[in-house]
Amino acid sequence: MSKWNERFLASDDYVFGKEPNAFLVKHATPRIKPGMTVLAVADGEGRNGVWLAEQGCEVWSVDSAPAASERARALAAERGVNMHVVTADATEMDWDARQYDMVVGIFFQFANPKLRAELFKGMKQATRSGGYLLIEGYGLKQLEYKTGGPGIPEHLYTLDLMREHFGDMQVEVLEEYDAALSEGKGHQGMSALVDLVARKP
Template sequence: MNPAVSRWNDRFSATDDYVFGTQPNQFMVRHAGTYIQPGMRVLAVADGEGRNGVWLAEQGFDVWSVDAAPAASEKARRLAQERGVQLRVETADMSKWDWAAEPFDAVIGIFFQFANPKLRAELFEGMKRAVKPGGVLMIEGYGLKQLEYKTGGPDIPEHLYTLDLMKSSFDDMDILLLEEYDSDLNEGAGHRGISALVDLIARKR
């Protein structure tokens, strides 16, 4: 296990509570019904303890929930069992994931900002490959203003998102939504308080 994954695994295993809560991300909830339909195959990238993957499964999606930390995957399975839903939970390093192995109707990545610029570019390209033509990507992350708020996320500017970064990274897709705004998050102990967010939804041509 590489050191970065080990740190996250320790964080998830240090408590029986869910570090980022058990409620789904509100950006995803707000837009899922508009851009994806129940029955579609969805990949939840770096899904952590499963709050988003489990919610998607509750809505009738065919979900793959993937995270590199074994402790996170264990919690995702537990949450799915408690909620009475089925989803595929896989422990895998997304930097080594075979993005072309399965076609997905949607790929969703929420706050996977452990990635430095090089790895982030690789993940973005991989996520594009994993989406079927006509399928969508949904990504939410922290913007640079988050360095002032300090209510979650990394304190490394290069790991944060800007509108220009997202435009240039996904200029080969049809960008359906791209916005930057502040919002009050309440996602467990890990994300709580006023936060600077950047949201992207893009469709593969």
């Protein structure tokens, strides 16, 4: 993940901005209760984790890039919230260490299909019974837009892929659509998105 650390170090600004992801705000807001525990996977510079902490959640913000973790700590301090900032590779996480009320993964598309399957499985394991899993990523049409994401077809999401991995959960939202993103310099312009909100039975 050193390329991500280099990418964060190369910018004086927050690469994806300081504001939370729109999908997260829309779908987490009606499901959040103060005091909930939340795991934010590949949370980068902390924009989503900090917003969740502002809603009264106890948040574990995890990212593999030390430079991102430093910015996440700075953003939490700037916003006056406490957050557990953990620098760890998602591939080496102990998914059984804790059960969370909500597990969030926004644009973590560095993973090839084999690794992605492991991450999806781990995220489900880390979600407690009755808890929520929220995932947003780029769909295949993103290859045309080129406004963010890996540009590797195998790393992108489809509705069938999400059904395959999360069909054993109570799927509350599963949709594919195009929308304009404005998230720092990293995500700008029309984007092909795939959203999932699922509840663990």
